[in-house]
Amino acid sequence: MKQLYVLYEHAAGYGLFSVSEFEEVSMFLPQVESSVQDLAKFNSLVKLAGFAPFKTAVAALENVNAISEGILPQDLLVFLDGIFSKLKKKKCTLGVADAKLAAAIAEALEVQCTHIGVVPEILRGIRRHFHKLVKGFTDKSAAVAQLGLGHSYSRAKVKFNVHRSDNMIIQSIALLDQLDKDINTFSMRIREWYSYHFPELVKIIPENYMYAKAAQFIKDRKSLTDDKLEELEEIVMDSSKAQAIIDAAKMSMGMDISVVDLINIEMFAGRVVKLSEYRKKLAEYLHSKMTGVAPNLQSLIGDQVGARLISHAGSLTNLAKYPASTVQILGAEKALFRALKTRSNTPKYGLLYHSSFIGRAGAKNKGRISRFLANKCSMASRIDCFIENPTNVFGETLKQQVEDRLKFYETGEPPRKNIEVMAEAMDLAADEAQSKKKKDKKKKKKLDASNADSTAMDTTVNDDDAAVENGEVKKKKKKKKKLDENNTTNDVMEVSIQGDEAENGEKKKKKKKRKSESMDVTNGDADESVVTLENTFDTENNDLPKKKKKKNKNVE
Numbered sequence: 001m002k003q004l005y006v007l008y009e010h011a012a013g014y015g016l017f018s019v020s021e022f023e024e025v026s027m028f029l030p031q032v033e034s035s036v037q038d039l040a041k042f043n044s045l046v047k048l049a050g051f052a053p054f055k056t057a058v059a060a061l062e063n064v065n066a067i068s069e070g071i072l073p074q075d076l077l078v079f080l081d082g083i084f085s086k087l088k089k090k091k092c093t094l095g096v097a098d099a100k101l102a103a104a105i106a107e108a109l110e111v112q113c114t115h116i117g118v119v120p121e122i123l124r125g126i127r128r129h130f131h132k133l134v135k136g137f138t139d140k141s142a143a144v145a146q147l148g149l150g151h152s153y154s155r156a157k158v159k160f161n162v163h164r165s166d167n168m169i170i171q172s173i174a175l176l177d178q179l180d181k182d183i184n185t186f187s188m189r190i191r192e193w194y195s196y197h198f199p200e201l202v203k204i205i206p207e208n209y210m211y212a213k214a215a216q217f218i219k220d221r222k223s224l225t226d227d228k229l230e231e232l233e234e235i236v237m238d239s240s241k242a243q244a245i246i247d248a249a250k251m252s253m254g255m256d257i258s259v260v261d262l263i264n265i266e267m268f269a270g271r272v273v274k275l276s277e278y279r280k281k282l283a284e285y286l287h288s289k290m291t292g293v294a295p296n297l298q299s300l301i302g303d304q305v306g307a308r309l310i311s312h313a314g315s316l317t318n319l320a321k322y323p324a325s326t327v328q329i330l331g332a333e334k335a336l337f338r339a340l341k342t343r344s345n346t347p348k349y350g351l352l353y354h355s356s357f358i359g360r361a362g363a364k365n366k367g368r369i370s371r372f373l374a375n376k377c378s379m380a381s382r383i384d385c386f387i388e389n390p391t392n393v394f395g396e397t398l399k400q401q402v403e404d405r406l407k408f409y410e411t412g413e414p415p416r417k418n419i420e421v422m423a424e425a426m427d428l429a430a431d432e433a434q435s436k437k438k439k440d441k442k443k444k445k446k447l448d449a450s451n452a453d454s455t456a457m458d459t460t461v462n463d464d465d466a467a468v469e470n471g472e473v474k475k476k477k478k479k480k481k482k483l484d485e486n487n488t489t490n491d492v493m494e495v496s497i498q499g500d501e502a503e504n505g506e507k508k509k510k511k512k513k514r515k516s517e518s519m520d521v522t523n524g525d526a527d528e529s530v531v532t533l534e535n536t537f538d539t540e541n542n543d544l545p546k547k548k549k550k551k552n553k554n555v556e
Helices: 022-027 029-035 039-045 057-068 074-084 099-109 119-133 139-159 164-194 208-218 226-236 239-250 259-293 295-301 303-313 316-321 324-328 333-342 356-360 366-386 393-411 418-540 544-555
Strands: 003-009 013-019 046-053 092-095 112-114
Touching (some): 013 074, 013 119, 039 046, 039 119, 046 119, 057 139, 074 099, 092 119, 119 139, 164 208, 164 303, 208 226, 208 239, 259 295, 259 303, 295 366, 295 393, 303 316, 324 366, 356 366, 356 393, 366 393, 393 418
Parallel strands (some): 092 112
Antiparallel strands (some): 003 013, 013 046
16 A cells, blocks of 8 residues: 655745545545645645755755756755655655656656646645644745745746847837837828928928928928028938929918917927937847847848847747748748638748848749748857857858859859858858957956056055155154153253252242341341430420420411
8 A cells, every 4th residue: 555745845845745545535536625625624634744944045946946947956855865765665656746856756766756636636735734734834934935935036037038138139129110110100190291381392302201300390381491401401411302392392382381280290290200210229229139149140131030030939049949941931820821721822931021132032933032041041040049159150151142042043053062151151250269269368468467557556656655654654753752852851951940949949948037037136126226216316306296286286
């Protein structure tokens, strides 16, 4: 009795589940389908046998990329080998969602794998209840893991898209065709609108772009005089046409038009002129993209026809996979199926009809030259798709072969053999590759020399800066030394001055003491002398106070 194990690849890791009573479950598939909705019933059938989480987001992305391509990742191989090594492989069956992955696992581990029967229903139930079957796992964490892995996976697919350069060609050629249609319809509208005022201008200037520019410049035909002849010549690029426009304006049979109508016509003509100029820029952009992506196809049949073939095929790789018979009728699928249904003649060409080679061929040889051209286009597309160093050498040789075949149809001159022509093309491509390598080496040498010169200049500048810095440091050190010396001398001077001041102070104090003592002595003697003088004065001049009293009495 075999045991069924089901592998489920989640954004968080690999889960292996064991299914109980596999044979009975497979007999009752409707009951399994109904039990998927109920967790209790489903949990009785399926149990978790092992879970291997991804360590990092990068590892998860690598594993998912490998699984999407049907390759067995190393992490999954280790996980399954660790589980099935303990079990008997002959009695086990592994259910896998992808048939390619099942084949890779069966080849690597020698385990019987299946992806049909009851396995899809069990995987549907596991997908529904996975966050509840694994412990420590929630619905929110599962959603976060799926969202992060989905973003990284889609970003990696877009970033490493092989056809990312082809997409630019497809979009540009589609826009170019749309612009051609719009410019054609807009120019016809201008002709009808402006012809009410100046109907003779249509016969003189039949080109759409030039007619729109002339209408924008002329405006009211009554204001057109001989003074504007030079400016009109610059627009029309022909002096006779410019003079004819001026003469026709003088004798025109058109109706008078208001200023508001002329303003609207002028604005619309300006828009058409800008669209035509943008169309030229877009054609230049398409030419640059074709030279980078498909140079051989471009040199063989031109920018627009080659871009239309790539756009109709979907990519350059798809076009390279097509046989020459498919390339020949590419773009004429409706006519082909109509011819097959009515059993009439099948179409001879599709998009290749726009090539100049078919237009130059005779009516009898159009089918033959279209078949030959389709063969060369398939060869050019394959060379462009799988060559390492893009070159247009093969495209030029294939174009020359088509020219020789046209001459053969017209004159009967036999063309050269394909082996000889392609051998010469291989030699030319090898020589061109060698010359490119030499040029690249010279460029590298020049760049290295310039880098070396710049580094030398940087080192010299750094040395000069270092020298200047060293000089500045030395100057600073000298200044510091001088300042230190000055500070030490000043300190010594201050100390000496302070010492002198202290000595002088002591001397002054001693002198003051001596003076004070002498003054005290002298003051005592002076006091004694004053007392003796007062006594003598009083004794000798006793009449003086009496006389004073008398005088005072007289004054009173």
